[in-house]
Amino acid sequence: MKKVAIIGAGPGGLAAGMVLSKKGYDLHIFEKDNQVGGRSKRLSLGDYHFDIGPTFLMYLEILEEVFQKAGYDVHKELDLMRLEQLYTLMFNDVTFNMSKDPIENIKMxxxxxxGMGKSYEKWFSAQRRKLNVFAPILKKPFPNALHYLRPDVLKAAPYLHPFKSVYSLLKTFNPNENFIHSLSFQAKYLGMASYQAPSFFTILPYLEHALGLYHVRGGLNQINHKMAELIEKNGGKVHLNRQVEEIIVEKGSMKGLRIHGEYMPFDEVIINADFAYAMNHLIKEDHLKKYTPLKLEKKKYSVSTFMLYLGLDKEYDFSHHEILFSKDYESYLKGLTQNEITDDISVYIHNPIRTDDTYAPKGHSSLFLLVPVPNLTADVDWSTYREHLKEVTLDLIEKRHQIDLRSHIKAIHMIDPTQWKDDYNVYQGAVFNLAHNLPQMLNRRPQNKFEEIKHVYLVGGGTHPGSGLPTIYQSALILDKYL
Ligand SMILES: Cc1cc2nc3c(=O)[nH]c(=O)nc-3n(C[C@H](O)[C@H](O)[C@H](O)COP(=O)(O)OP(=O)(O)OC[C@H]3O[C@@H](n4cnc5c(N)ncnc54)[C@H](O)[C@@H]3O)c2cc1C
Known part of the structure; x- marks a missing residue:
């Protein structure tokens, strides 16, 4: 029986485990942490629970397929809820309450x-056409430039607008800044500003508006726990607290893993650990040409995040998902791309008790606050700046909402880019991985069948097709074509 190892039980590694779990392999997942999930794991502070990372679940059909491959129905295994209201977007001069019903959004x-309703309608129809032509491309491997000549890629070419960004493409529908930002803040899911993100990504908000945003009772972290359970039910093994130290390579071919000083032979290895971290720490440099530490240093990476997880003895009126935009959002975005910090921040608030009573005791709440910040390539001393940013974040929410948060805080946890790097093994703390600019996408992104070493495969946000749960799950589905 073929022995297959997966390094990391993040969403990518677990989805790969699901896809491979019915193929009759001797399957082992090694996770360094004491629980599954990685950047998507569960955090508990006493009776207050949080998702460490992802809170937006969209484009469900990919997750459905992952569960089907393992022989299960995601709708039976998880308590999935479609949100009635997508999110609240608070700009300086207007608040948009975005509905799951596009007709309501047109009215809003x-x-x-x-006239703006008409602009939205035009944008909506254009994205539908775009998704129809692009979805098949993202579902396949894209190993080299010859693939640009594939009929499906040629069909999509007129929709690519390679010289436009998400921002400039949206401007062609309506030049109003609030309109543009309300349909482009999703570039942050890729860790990019809308000015940088290739126009292709205008489909992200469409996936939410047309196909819905989902919550999982207990948190998105439950997807990971369920996958680990089903992989084991299918005969695979998930080993926690097992940090892989080295991928052993001989003459360009993977032979096995070194774990806790012990050599373990494997026939195939799938890397889910952050791609750039893995190249720097798990493979000896002389086995690499294209992805040496020096070459990786020169690539572009996403922004990072500063996180506050608050357990509070009070419930608040925030929506399930809410974003407070900076006063000068344009300068904030531009500053982020130039590694600048500012007090005029934007904050995303996750207030899950609006939908799900499992996060905190009755009358209490668990708030997750996310502030996009530069990654560790910026010159910021996080040992002092994190306290300052905490105060700025709390001030902003208290002032904009005219509420008192501070005196109700019963539990608190903070993460800044240095923890993403040190505790989560994320290169430069760039939590959304290699940036999604055109020179780092499709055939120019690390391929799911690793180009440099035989019998090594890649899944997760740093690989093809990209960061974000649907594409991460898709990276695992692509493996099906190779293994
Ligand atoms: C704050 C935040 C919010 C996000 N929000 C969203 C969202 O709303 N929607 C969305 O779609 N996406 C979101 N993302 C992006 C993305 O979906 C998550 O980051 C996701 O967890 C990435 O999955 P992954 O499998 O690529 O990597 P990871 O989750 O990092 O998994 C890699 C795993 O490998 C393990 N590992 C690392 N090194 C080793 C080693 N040497 N040996 C063994 N194990 C190892 C790690 O512990 C980890 O479990 C968010 C990310 C962050 C950080």
Whole structure:
């Protein structure tokens, strides 16, 4: 029986485990942490629970397929809830309450500015056409430039607008800044500003508006726990507290792993650990040409995040998902891309008790606050700056909402880019991985069948097709074509 190892039980590694668990392999997942999930794991502070990372679940059909491959129905295994309201977006001069019903959104935009409803309708139809042509491309490997000549890629070419960004493409639908930002803040899911993100990514908000945003009772972290359970049910093994130290390579071919000083032979290895971290720490440099530490240093990486997880003895009126935009959002985005810090921040608030009573005791709440910040290539001393940013974040929410948060805090946990790097093994703390600029996408992104070493495969946000749960799950589905 073929012995297959997966390094890391993040969403990518677990999805790979699901896809491979029915193929009759001797399957082992090695996770360095004491629980599964990685950047998507569960955090508990006493009776207050949180998702460490992902809170937005969209494009469910990919996750459905992952469960089907393992012989299960995701709708039976998880308590999935479609959110009625997508999110609240608080700009300086207007608040948009975005609905799951596009007709309501047309009315909302039209009320804000006559004609804007029509712009939204046009944008919506254009994204539908775009998704239809791009979805098949992202579902396949893209190993080299010849693949640009594939019929499906040629069909999509007119929709690519390679010289436009998400921001400039949206501007062609309506130049109003609030309109543009309400349909482009999703570039942050890729750790990019809308000015940088290739126009292709205007489909991200469409996935939410047309196909819905989902919550899982207990948190998105439950997807990971369920996958680990089903992999073991199918005969695979998930080993916790097992940090892989080295991938052993001989003459360009993977032979096995070194774990806790012990050599373990394997036939195939799948890397889920952060791609750039893995190249720097798990493979000896002389086995690499394209992805040496020096070459990786020169690549572009996503922004990072500063996180506050608060357990509070009070419930608040925030929506399930809410974003407070900076006063000068444009400068904030531009500053982020130039590694600058500012007090005029944007904050995303996750207030899951609006939908799910498992996060905190009755009358209490668990708030997750996320502030996009530069990654560790910026010159910021996080040992002092994190306290300052905590105060700025709390001030902003208290002032904008006219509420008192501070005196209700019963539990608190903070993560800054240095913890993402040191505790989660994320290169430069760039939590959304290699940036998604055109020179680092498709055939120019690390391929799921690793180009440099035989019998090594890649899954997760740093590989093809990209960061974000749907594409991470898709990276595992692509493995099906190789293994
Ligand atoms: C704050 C935040 C919010 C996010 N929000 C969203 C969202 O709302 N929606 C969305 O779709 N995406 C979101 N993402 C992006 C993405 O979905 C998550 O980061 C996701 O967890 C990445 O999955 P992954 O499998 O690529 O990597 P990881 O989750 O990092 O998994 C890698 C695993 O490898 C393990 N590992 C590392 N090194 C070793 C080693 N040497 N040996 C053994 N194990 C090792 C790690 O412990 C980890 O478990 C968010 C990310 C962050 C950080």
């Amino acid at each position: 935009y039209e009320k804000y500015q006559p």
